[in-house]
Amino acid sequence: EVQLVESGGGLIQPGGSLRLSCAASGVTVSDRYMSWVRQAPGKGLEWVSVLYGGGSADYADSVKGRFTISRDNSKNTLYLQMNSLRAEDTAVYYCAASKGHYISGGFYRGLESWGQGTLVTVSS
């Protein structure tokens, strides 16, 4: 069974930094696309970043240049380093794992496994 456990959230002042962790079991983070998805209070889901198995990454425009996704294979843990935090970054942050499916000649991915989320509040 896949388990993803996020930690590291909390209250931080605007302009500050925070590092989120996502400890994985039942899945090897280096074998999957590993994403961070956030949800502002009372709002919908926003994809934030993905780390590919090969080690490259992509980011949403809203966090590009401020957030960095990484992993520690020895700890089987995913991270999100968040710098220059803004009030609009306030959200529950989820990590999620996706695997691919070959169907009728195409390759498709969904976010199959999710952690419980960690709340980041950016406020003075």
Added chain:
Amino acid sequence: DIQMTQSPSSLSASVGDRVTITCRASQTIGRSLNWYQQKPGKAPNLLIYAASSLQSGVPSRFSGSGSGTDFSLTISSLQPEDFATYYCQQSYRMSWTFGQGTKVEIK
């Protein structure tokens, strides 16, 4: 970025009703469309991937259809545990994007 638009934003339905939610992409995405269910205070749960493939463990009353730009999620007979918010998401191109959500409430 590819924009995803769901309709309706909310709906009221009764247990046993057939419910359909639609999702439209701003450009063609083939069949790279996923559906999620989220209950209050919980993480989302993948229901459907690749537009119409049922995720393991998801009840068969959930089904998905569509391709290109227009997609739908149908619940054939709404159950009490299905009252939740549903999101579509495209996985065709980064940045992956979600629809704004459809809240299914009890009538």
